[in-house]
Amino acid sequence: MIGYMFDTNIFNAVLDQDIELGERKDAIYYYTHIPLDEIQQTSNEARREQLERTFHAIGGESVPTTSAILDVSKWDQCSFDSGDGFLEKIRTELRALDRACGKRLSETNQSRDALVAHTCISNGFFLVTNDKNLRAVSENNGGKVLSMDEFLGT
DSSP, X not given: OEXXXXXXXXXXXXXXXXXXXXXXXXXXXXXXXXXXXXXXXXXXXXXXXXXXXXXXXXXXXXXXXXXXXXXXXXXXXXXXXXXXXXXXXXXXXXXXXXXXXXXXOOHHHHHHHHHHHHHHHHHTOEEEOOOHHHHHHHHHTTOEEEXXXXXXXX
């Protein structure tokens, strides 16, 4: 079986493009608290409700993040990393790449992305994302990454 984890932008793409993911016999979908936390911060109430329905319709198996970041992680849904600096390396690279591209993301958003990438890399899951910077950092650190189109085979 192949494990896949979706970045939050994938739930938006599924909703916006009315994509049916369907069941894949070779796949197990995993998720952490991160995408639902981000979805629940959507200011437009109708959009938030649609995204929550999309998230729950896709489903999957909940796993803790592989590491934790103060003020981002839910302490009952995370693990504490080995202290080897790998998470911080991912976060630093993502921050630098975002800055170089002119992206103005919050420290919290970059931390969330780093947690998702670290969890996928540590567990051998494919990260499905349309975020080019997150993809580059994940791949640079040994991650397996697909865009939505690649995941769908289009």
